[in-house]
Amino acid sequence: MTDKFIKKTIEGLENSSCWGANELAMRKDQNLLYSLSWDNQGFIIENFLNPEEYAEFIKNVGIFFSETLSELKVSVSPTFNFSEYHKIAGEHHLDFINKIKHLDSKNFPIDKSIIEKRISDIMGFNVTNFNPTTKESVFHFRVIRPNFSDNNPIHRDTWHWEYKDNINIYVGLFGSDERTSLPIIPGSHHWNESKVKRTESGALINGIQYVVPATTEVSEEHSIIRPNPAENEVMIFSPYLLHGGAINESENHTRISLEMRFWKSNNELDKPTNT
Numbered sequence: 001m002t003d004k005f006i007k008k009t010i011e012g013l014e015n016s017s018c019w020g021a022n023e024l025a026m027r028k029d030q031n032l033l034y035s036l037s038w039d040n041q042g043f044i045i046e047n048f049l050n051p052e053e054y055a056e057f058i059k060n061v062g063i064f065f066s067e068t069l070s071e072l073k074v075s076v077s078p079t080f081n082f083s084e085y086h087k088i089a090g091e092h093h094l095d096f097i098n099k100i101k102h103l104d105s106k107n108f109p110i111d112k113s114i115i116e117k118r119i120s121d122i123m124g125f126n127v128t129n130f131n132p133t134t135k136e137s138v139f140h141f142r143v144i145r146p147n148f149s150d151n152n153p154i155h156r157d158t159w160h161w162e163y164k165d166n167i168n169i170y171v172g173l174f175g176s177d178e179r180t181s182l183p184i185i186p187g188s189h190h191w192n193e194s195k196v197k198r199t200e201s202g203a204l205i206n207g208i209q210y211v212v213p214a215t216t217e218v219s220e221e222h223s224i225i226r227p228n229p230a231e232n233e234v235m236i237f238s239p240y241l242l243h244g245g246a247i248n249e250s251e252n253h254t255r256i257s258l259e260m261r262f263w264k265s266n267n268e269l270d271k272p273t274n275t
């Protein structure tokens with residue numbers, strides 16, 4: 001996937017774009033991947049939870065989704081295959097996604113410390129889901145239906161003031177595959193901002209206002225890939241990495257995924273920077 005794919009993600013873009021300033025997107029001390037073997041690519045895929053934890057996690061996600069739909073007068077069983085979500089959501093879709101994004105982590109489907117410990121183990125240092133800038137601990141479910149423009153354009157999370165010095169995770173829960181999962185541009189977290197042309201503020205595409213700006217062009221040689229983590233795998237990636245534009249290219253599967261961010265724990269910040 002190349003520029004053709006970027007063009008596809010911005011079809012109908014209504015605002016103008018310009019090349020970024022001649023500045024590094026990321027300083028060395030902001031890079032939580034620094035000294036890790038996968039810093040060059042900016043992402044890694046690892047096993048997520050142990051089988052019992054994952055079974056409990058996905059069961060509780062199903063219960064939460066079915067209870068939330070029930071509040072909207074849509075009835076499904078907790079064991080409903082949510083990759084079929086687009087068939088039952090109808091006019092309730094926007095209400096549903098508003099109820100399942102930006103959730104307080106005290107309502108995480110399993111003990112939040114389990115996931116913090118797992119991500120800490122992968123990173124090799126302790127992380128926390130507590131955002132020191134916003135003072136929040138939150139997580140999100142993302143829903144991308146087939147034949148709808150539910151996906152964000154390609155962006156860096158760090159174009160938002162509240163996401164600095166952290167890592168992000170993608171876990172596919174339902175309908176996540178090679179046609180629906182999150183695309184990324186490997187290595188792009190190290191690019192100067194001047195290599196990326198983007199809208200100055202949130203993209204306006206076909207009348208839909210997105211919070212994130214849209215990447216419209218890049219000047220560096222690149223490839224766009226969908227790493228496609230399997231069931232019970234987690235993709236960890238840099239918030240400086242260009243990602244998004246997750247067009248659902250399947251005919252009949254809704255993709256639902258978990259998005260959650262982690263920062264270095266305070267007890268890690270006192271330690272010297274990795275060398």
Ligand SMILES: [Fe+2]
Nearest residue numbers: 156157243244
């Ligand atoms: Fe993002």
